[in-house]
Amino acid sequence: MKKIYLDHSATTPVDKNVFKAMLPYFSDCFGNASSIHSFGADALTGTDKAREQVANYLHCGPSEVIFTSGATESDNLAIKGLIGALRERGVEKMHIITSIVEHDAVLEPCMEMVKTGIEVTYLPVKANGAVDAEEVRKAIKDNTVLVSIMWANSEVGAIMPIREIGKIIKKHNERKLKNWNNTRPKERGEKPTPIYFHSDATQAINFVQCDVNWNYVDMLSMSAHKIYGPKGVGAFYVKKGVPIKSLQRGGHQEGNLRSGTYNSSGIVGLGAAIVQLDKKNQEKDNKKVAKMRDLLVSEIEKNIPDAILNTDRKNSTPAHAHYSFPGAEGESVLLALDLEGIAVSTGSACSSGSLKASHVLIAMGIRTEIAHTSIRFTLGKHNTETDIRTVVKKLAPIIKRLRKMNPVYDK
Amino acid sequence: MYSKKVLEHFQNPHNQGKMDDASAVGEDGSQACGDVVKFYLKVKNNIITDVMFETLGCAAAIASSSALTDMVKGKTIDEALKITKNQLIDELGGLPAPKLHCSVLGVDALHKAIENYKDQR
Numbered sequence: 212m213k214k215i216y217l218d219h220s221a222t223t224p225v226d227k228n229v230f231k232a233m234l235p236y237f238s239d240c241f242g243n244a245s246s247i248h249s250f251g252a253d254a255l256t257g258t259d260k261a262r263e264q265v266a267n268y269l270h271c272g273p274s275e276v277i278f279t280s281g282a283t284e285s286d287n288l289a290i291k292g293l294i295g296a297l298r299e300r301g302v303e304k305m306h307i308i309t310s311i312v313e314h315d316a317v318l319e320p321c322m323e324m325v326k327t328g329i330e331v332t333y334l335p336v337k338a339n340g341a342v343d344a345e346e347v348r349k350a351i352k353d354n355t356v357l358v359s360i361m362w363a364n365s366e367v368g369a370i371m372p373i374r375e376i377g378k379i380i381k382k383h384n385e386r387k388l389k390n391w392n393n394t395r396p397k398e399r400g401e402k403p404t405p406i407y408f409h410s411d412a413t414q415a416i417n418f419v420q421c422d423v424n425w426n427y428v429d430m431l432s433m434s435a436h437k438i439y440g441p442k443g444v445g446a447f448y449v450k451k452g453v454p455i456k457s458l459q460r461g462g463h464q465e466g467n468l469r470s471g472t473y474n475s476s477g478i479v480g481l482g483a484a485i486v487q488l489d490k491k492n493q494e495k496d497n498k499k500v501a502k503m504r505d506l507l508v509s510e511i512e513k514n515i516p517d518a519i520l521n522t523d524r525k526n527s528t529p530a531h532a533h534y535s536f537p538g539a540e541g542e543s544v545l546l547a548l549d550l551e552g553i554a555v556s557t558g559s560a561c562s563s564g565s566l567k568a569s570h571v572l573i574a575m576g577i578r579t580e581i582a583h584t585s586i587r588f589t590l591g592k593h594n595t596e597t598d599i600r601t602v603v604k605k606l607a608p609i610i611k612r613l614r615k616m617n618p619v620y621d622k
Numbered sequence: 623m624y625s626k627k628v629l630e631h632f633q634n635p636h637n638q639g640k641m642d643d644a645s646a647v648g649e650d651g652s653q654a655c656g657d658v659v660k661f662y663l664k665v666k667n668n669i670i671t672d673v674m675f676e677t678l679g680c681a682a683a684i685a686s687s688s689a690l691t692d693m694v695k696g697k698t699i700d701e702a703l704k705i706t707k708n709q710l711i712d713e714l715g716g717l718p719a720p721k722l723h724c725s726v727l728g729v730d731a732l733h734k735a736i737e738n739y740k741d742q743r
Contacts, residue, residue, distance in 0.1 A: 618677070
């Protein structure tokens, strides 16, 4: 049985070229990139090159790229690191703005901050899963220090208006500073703390040119394994001048911001993966993936009655097709597909361990009983037309069978 | 994650479907929670001669409903009432911890069907 993988939002296979680039850094160039001798220097050459590759893609300086274990660590560093640093500078009563559909790697550090007296505003989303930039403007308070909005949502693939939000924040900061400059030194107090803008771009990097400069982003998180790179490595972009307090102490790597021996093979893999996302290549792959998604959508439309597409194709990554199949519980659909060699994911409660339906779907206004019947297909650059047709061919009878078993589905 | 037995019941559930001439019917669960189980019983001289189920839910909910129908067929209603959640889980070769509530649902629906039968008499 040929297996078909449609869960690229969870992770992607390591690209063959990426793998090739990484190989020398396991046993040949094995040195510690922090060592002064030639072994260390060889490893450092690899990590330096990767740093430039990441910086080129993000359109920032190499010194603004910090290597981490992945987006979760980067998110934690952005939120807890910024708040910690501001606190050390004596800033009090801080306010964070984020959205209700963020990944737990953002939501949980925010909740942790709440326990330390920080106020957090969770913005709602529109029916298509995207944050409205106007909502950010409305939520800004005098003591807001951080806005953290993901670049693309992992479940339904909605793209957030990052540049618009970035502009709103930039203008706000400029106005605030101007007012301060125009106030007499005796009356104006401390220089105002600007609002810093963080974006978890984990799900977007593959499909959108995440230019931090053009989009007015101060901090960005990403993982290599979502872009055909290795697992366990990622990057944290932090603009020069943004205060960050490190979360771990030790070997003083990354300007003391992130201690720990360089994962040189992984870092080289991240660099090799991100190089493949140059604009031309990305556009080509996006087109291919979007075409496959359109095929999936039209095949489902033709073969499965009463299927609800939750992804707004006009405002999403090209890879996402998030569906609800009312009457067929998501985990059952996932498992039945898995027994046919097809991998997808679900926002159903039953798969989550927490037994709660996906917070993203609920935030989009999808009813709980419909959220339980959801399946997320996320396509990749290696999926073929045959893959897609096979998936729908297997999926249609599964949905039919499960609906038939359902005592409350109107057959 | 799931035992072989759970997957077997999930793929080829036993006694699945509607029963038009049931002696009693019992349903438990809610759509908002994602699980609904419905049991149909045919009872003769206090013995469950036939049983069918319909389930909306995850693989564990479907498999536990299916296994439970096998366990109650041919039993007296009192014997059927004595079947515990743990017996059902054992019968399935165990269930992952977060799934334990799914098995309760089948047992509860069965109890409701038996109550429904007793109420009629």
